[in-house]
Amino acid sequence: MSAYLLQRLLLTIPILLGIVILTFFMVHLTPGDAVSAMQGQMKMSAQQMEQLRQALGLNDPLHVQLGRYLMKLIQGDLGRSLFGGQPVALLIASNIGATIQLTVAAMVVAIVIGMPLGVLAAIKRGTLCDAVSVIVAMIGVSIPSFWLGLMMIQLFAVTLGWLPITENRSARGLIMPAAALGLAEAAIIVRLTRATMVEILNADYVRTARAKGLLDHIVLWRHALRNGLLPLITMIGMQFGTLLGGAVVIENVFARQGLGTLVTQAVINRDFPVVQGCVLVAATMYVLVNLLVDILYVVIDPRIRYS
Amino acid sequence: MQATDAMSQTAQQPLRAGNTPIALRPGAKRWHNAFWRHRSLLVGSIMLSIILVGVAFPSLFTDRSPVVMNIRDRLQPPNLVYPFGTDQYGRDLLARVLYGGRTSLLMGGVPILIAASTGCVLGLLSGYYGRWLDALIMRVMDVWIALPIILLALTIVTALGPGLVNIMIAIGIAWIPYYTRMVRGAVLSVREYSFVEAARVLGLSDGRILLRHILPNIIVPLIVMSSMGIAGAILTGASLSFIGMGPQAPTPEWGLILADGRQFIRLAWWIGLFPGAAIALTVLGANLLGDGLRDWLDPRMKL
Numbered sequence: 389m390s391a392y393l394l395q396r397l398l399l400t401i402p403i404l405l406g407i408v409i410l411t412f413f414m415v416h417l418t419p420g421d422a423v424s425a426m427q428g429q430m431k432m433s434a435q436q437m438e439q440l441r442q443a444l445g446l447n448d449p450l451h452v453q454l455g456r457y458l459m460k461l462i463q464g465d466l467g468r469s470l471f472g473g474q475p476v477a478l479l480i481a482s483n484i485g486a487t488i489q490l491t492v493a494a495m496v497v498a499i500v501i502g503m504p505l506g507v508l509a510a511i512k513r514g515t516l517c518d519a520v521s522v523i524v525a526m527i528g529v530s531i532p533s534f535w536l537g538l539m540m541i542q543l544f545a546v547t548l549g550w551l552p553i554t555e556n557r558s559a560r561g562l563i564m565p566a567a568a569l570g571l572a573e574a575a576i577i578v579r580l581t582r583a584t585m586v587e588i589l590n591a592d593y594v595r596t597a598r599a600k601g602l603l604d605h606i607v608l609w610r611h612a613l614r615n616g617l618l619p620l621i622t623m624i625g626m627q628f629g630t631l632l633g634g635a636v637v638i639e640n641v642f643a644r645q646g647l648g649t650l651v652t653q654a655v656i657n658r659d660f661p662v663v664q665g666c667v668l669v670a671a672t673m674y675v676l677v678n679l680l681v682d683i684l685y686v687v688i689d690p691r692i693r694y695s
Numbered sequence: 696m697q698a699t700d701a702m703s704q705t706a707q708q709p710l711r712a713g714n715t716p717i718a719l720r721p722g723a724k725r726w727h728n729a730f731w732r733h734r735s736l737l738v739g740s741i742m743l744s745i746i747l748v749g750v751a752f753p754s755l756f757t758d759r760s761p762v763v764m765n766i767r768d769r770l771q772p773p774n775l776v777y778p779f780g781t782d783q784y785g786r787d788l789l790a791r792v793l794y795g796g797r798t799s800l801l802m803g804g805v806p807i808l809i810a811a812s813t814g815c816v817l818g819l820l821s822g823y824y825g826r827w828l829d830a831l832i833m834r835v836m837d838v839w840i841a842l843p844i845i846l847l848a849l850t851i852v853t854a855l856g857p858g859l860v861n862i863m864i865a866i867g868i869a870w871i872p873y874y875t876r877m878v879r880g881a882v883l884s885v886r887e888y889s890f891v892e893a894a895r896v897l898g899l900s901d902g903r904i905l906l907r908h909i910l911p912n913i914i915v916p917l918i919v920m921s922s923m924g925i926a927g928a929i930l931t932g933a934s935l936s937f938i939g940m941g942p943q944a945p946t947p948e949w950g951l952i953l954a955d956g957r958q959f960i961r962l963a964w965w966i967g968l969f970p971g972a973a974i975a976l977t978v979l980g981a982n983l984l985g986d987g988l989r990d991w992l993d994p995r996m997k998l
Contacts, residue, residue: 406838414850526986530979532930534937535953535971538960546961633845637934651846652938655853663853667846675841 396682400675407671408461412454415660466668467661469654476665479650484669486646490569490638491631493562495624497570498577503620505574506581507613513586521578528575533634537568537641554643561644569638573627580623584616591615617688625681629674736987742980746973750796759787761794761947770963780965782956788965792973795947799974802863802932802941802948803925803981809867811921814874819905821875822882833879836872844869844931852940859942866931870924877920881913888912915992923985926978933974949974 432440441447445456460467466476509521544564545553555561588594589612597607639648647666654662749756757778765785773780779788821832842850844866851865885891886909894904933950935941942948944955949970956966 402834403838403841406834407841410838410842411850415854526982527975527979530926530930530982531975532933532950532971532978534934534950535967535974538953538957538967539971542960542964542967629841629843633843634934636845636849637938640938651849655849656857656939658853658856660853663850667842667850670846671842674843 393683396679400679403675404672407675408458408668409454411664411667411671412457413450415664416450416453466665469662470659471657476661479662480647480665480669483645483647483650486644487632487635487639487648488673489562490565490635490644490646491628493566494570494573494631494635495628497566498573498627499624501571502574502577503581506578507585507608509578509582510585510589511608513589518582522582525575525578525582528578529572531572533568533572534637534641536571537565537638540564540568541642565638565642565644568641569631569634572634573631576627577620577624581616581620584619585612588612588616614688618685621681621684621688625678628677632670632674733987733991735983736991739980739983739985739987742976743984746796746977746980747800749793750800753790753793756793757787757790759790761786761790762945770959772963773965779969780963782952782963782966783959788952788969791947791952792949792969795949795952795970796973796977798859798942798946798948799929799933799950800977802859802866802936803929803977805863806867806870806928806932807921807924809864810870810924811874811917813867814871815878815910815917817871817875818878818880819882819909822879823886823901823905823909829879832875836875839872840876842869845935848931848935849940852935857940857943859946859948862932862935862941866928866935869931870928873924874917874920877916878913881916882909885909885912919985919989919992922981922988926981926985929974929978929981 445453448456457467464477466480468475469479505521505525509518512518541553541564544551551564552558552561553564594607594612597611598604602611635646636648636651638644639646640652643649647670651663651666653659654666753761763786765781767785768777768781769783769785771777771781771785777787777789779792782788782791817832817836821829839847847869848862848865851868852861855861855864891904891908894908899908932941933948933953936948936950937954939954942951944951952970953967956963960967
């Protein structure tokens with residue numbers, strides 16, 4: 389197990405390295421460098437721009453710049469913001485907590501709503517209850533989360549006054565953003581849970597369990613759902629990336645502090661180091677969550693042994 | 696159910712010598728059956744057709760311009776003159792939603808065209824030639840897919856700058872690895888069939904085998920994935936243009952109309968309702984169509 393873990397950890401290194409290189413080239417291989425982006429904000433003469441380019445090392449060949457970026461990255465240095473000059477690592481550190489809170493809360497919303505509904509639909513397959521949950525799930529995946537957020541603000545904050553629109557450090561302030569972000573995910577989980585459970589409930593071992601007289605709920609929770617968990621957590625791991633992307637938009641809707649608002653502002657300012665840092669951190673989180681999912685397999689399904 | 700279908704077919708249709716029932720126009724019959732049996736296909740295509748007509752011929756429904764302001768009529772609730780009401784500048788919301796649909800649908804179609812064609816080429820090469828080319832392409836895709844779509848698109852927008860064309864390129868690029876992986880998987884299974892081997896034995900060129908023998912066999916999952924992809928791309932495009940990365944005002948576009956009017960939603964609910972509902976209904980239509988196509992064309996496919 390620990391050998392597998394080590395191997396799996398080592399395998400993430402080339403992926404992360406690849407992400408660094410890919411984002412680096414995407415940001416750098418286009419016309420208009422960081423200095424001309426800064427020019428928009430503060431007036432500089434051509435000579436000053438040239439000096440700044442020299443100072444930032446933008447005149448060096450790309451691979452030299454990449455090498456320098458990687459060397460700094462190993463030391464935890466993500467560069468500095470082109471506007472204000474704060475270290476990118478510091479900016480990310482002060483914003484990442486709020487984003488993790490939001491995505492985890494949204495995931496909880498999605499699982500708490502999605503899994504029971506999916507199981508229910510599978511048990512009552514072919515009934516009205518099933519049809520309704522399938523239709524609701526279909527509508528759920530089609531509603532844009534930012535629009536849902538806007539409508540929730542209108543209803544719960546403006547009209548009814550039950551919840552605050554923006555409260556960065558309170559649980560109450562998290563309810564609406566998490567719900568707006570999580571409901572579409574819930575719909576996806578309903579669909580997958582239903583499909584998985586329908587298959588499992590027809591499996592031989594479930595029939596055997598029923599035939600030997602086990603109670604329905606034991607068959608469901610111990611035999612069926614446990615086997616259905618594997619595809620489910622695989623998908624939840626994959627959906628984490630979608631949630632991170634969705635958080636960018638939702639944070640903007642609710643004017644919440646977080647990586648999303650940070651990266652949006654940086655994209656508009658063409659603040660390359662900040663964008664690159666944020667994307668890198670988000671992708672790293674995504675890769676690590678999927679690593680965690682792989683490890684969870686062993687916990688959930690003892691038949692899986694890695695050696 | 697199926698048995699009765701088969702029976703009624705034999706009862707209605709002329710019989711050939713022997714006992715094999717044949718339909719007069721098999722193609723038409725199959726289409727007809729498919730539509731009625733797969734309700735999501737039917738509902739999805741009806742919804743999309745209505746939206747497409749509205750978006751393609753906005754002048755049938757309104758003779759107003761989506762950009763001309765009329766301050767005297769600002770923030771009018773829906774009425775007979777303005778069925779969807781007006782926004783904070785007195786622009787007709789119906790016209791804005793209809794004309795805006797052009798941009799929004801474009802943002803759903805073009806990126807998927809970019810992603811599906813590029814992904815298809817990469818997947819064909821990767822699956823057919825295998826070896827180092829496969830390893831190289833798939834490792835690059837592993838990295839690519841580790842970047843969440845919206846974040847990858849944002850990175851590209853940083854480099855290219857915001858705008859309609861750039862956002863379509865960005866979303867398209869972000870979607871490539873999903874198509875590459877799917878096409879590669881499909882090619883790997885098709886490659887094993889003996890008709891491919893036969894074509895090779897006959898001495899056909901690789902290009903011809905790929906285009907004439909392998910591509911037609913993977914076109915079904917490609918179509919299904921694309922119709923669902925369009926739904927996803929419309930959502931992503933609207934989200935990104937809502938946060939200001941897409942087309943700029945006063946271009947009508949569903950996400951942008953919402954962003955533009957968001958301060959006024961508390962005064963005028965219709966500004967929030969109609970553009971959002973347009974996105975949701977279009978995406979729902981495309982999703983239903985995709986679901987229906989999958990059930991009809993390939994019931995075993997898991998997407």
